[in-house]
Amino acid sequence: MSIVPSGPAAVPSTVAGAGVGPLLRGWREQRRVSQLELALRADSSARHISFIETGRSRPSEEMVLRLSEHLDVPVRERNALLLAAGYAPRYAETPFGDPSMEALREGMERLLQGYEPYPALVVDARYDVLAANRGIAMLLEGVPDRLLVPPLNAMRLTLHPEGLAPRIRNLRAWRDHLLAQMDRQIALRRSEPLRALYEEVAAFPVPDRDVAPDDEPLVPSAHFALPLRIEHEGRVLSFFSSISTFNTPMDVTVAELAIETFLPADPATGKYLHSLHA
The missing domain is CATH 3.30.450 (Beta-Lactamase)
Structure with a gap:
């Protein structure tokens, strides 16, 4: 068996500089989940989800992670959502060949x-x-x-x-x-x-x-x-x-x-x- 290095890391598809609200809305729509359904899953309210998506409310770091979890957002993109919301990335990206x-x-x-x-x-x-x-x-x-x-x-x-x-x-x-x-x-x-x-x-x-x-x-x-x-x-x-x-x-x-x-x-x-x- 052999271990071979992979190429450079893929660039996150989330556009840098975009607000977290529209990005979360994009994931919600892709998953075909209503604001009410997402709110129930995340122990929130449809009103609060609406405010986050329109930029009227800034979600906490915990809320970004909770919504990401319930929308099945990939780990790489969760980091991008945190950055868009003004928080530091939560997940490291360690090269496969790292000690x-x-x-x-x-x-x-x-x-x-x-x-x-x-x-x-x-x-x-x-x-x-x-x-x-x-x-x-x-x-x-x-x-x-x-x-x-x-x-x-x-x-x-x-x-x-x-x-x-x-x-x-x-x-x-x-x-x-x-x-x-x-x-x-x-x-x-x-x-x-x-x-x-x-x-x-x-x-x-x-x-x-x-x-x-x-x-x-x-x-x-x-x-x-x-x-x-x-x-x-x-x-x-x-x-x-x-x-x-x-x-x-x-x-x-x-x-x-x-x-x-x-x-x-x-x-x-x-x-x-x-x-x-x-």
Whole structure:
């Protein structure tokens, strides 16, 4: 497994100099929550919420954090809201390679190694790969070196026509899943770098339809989730994926980390991976 540095931190999408009221209103409208509903959640009044949004009342630091919590505002943007309200940022943004993150990095390394022979990786908010195990390295065999120059990007590696895309049997279905996932993240984070990545990978060529032999259904009826079906050395491997994040993070970097793991979707895939590991 390897640890690779990510690129520069994403710039908060909240416009510097904008008042906190309009910004909070924007988050409330995006979440489709009425002033009354937000007031009930935050133990306030619709009148007070209205005054905050119109600038007639300056919210306390505690109120900004409480409203951010009930509007599910990302940690990075909570800092921006605090600044707009005239308060200091509450959440640090520690670089992933900082010495203070050593315990976190070591814990992730043990987790990824313990998951072998199954693939697993850690990505940041832009899907740049920060760590990966040997299962991921196995899937990347044959990918051109120029696509493997750090920082590696999981979305670009997967959907690029010279990356994993030619080996993914259900590319259209898997691509639709990944683009929908990115679209949800863009709506949540309002991230311009993520939007740029979305537009880049969405423009990659894609076949008119997924093709598979008659005896190899793309999505077997027994599957309860969309599998990733990918070729490796003449075999078709099938995986389910899951994503884990940290509960109640107190650091922007940690809040934006995600651990993606791939579990064999059929006995043949599991048996093959264990044979390679042995």
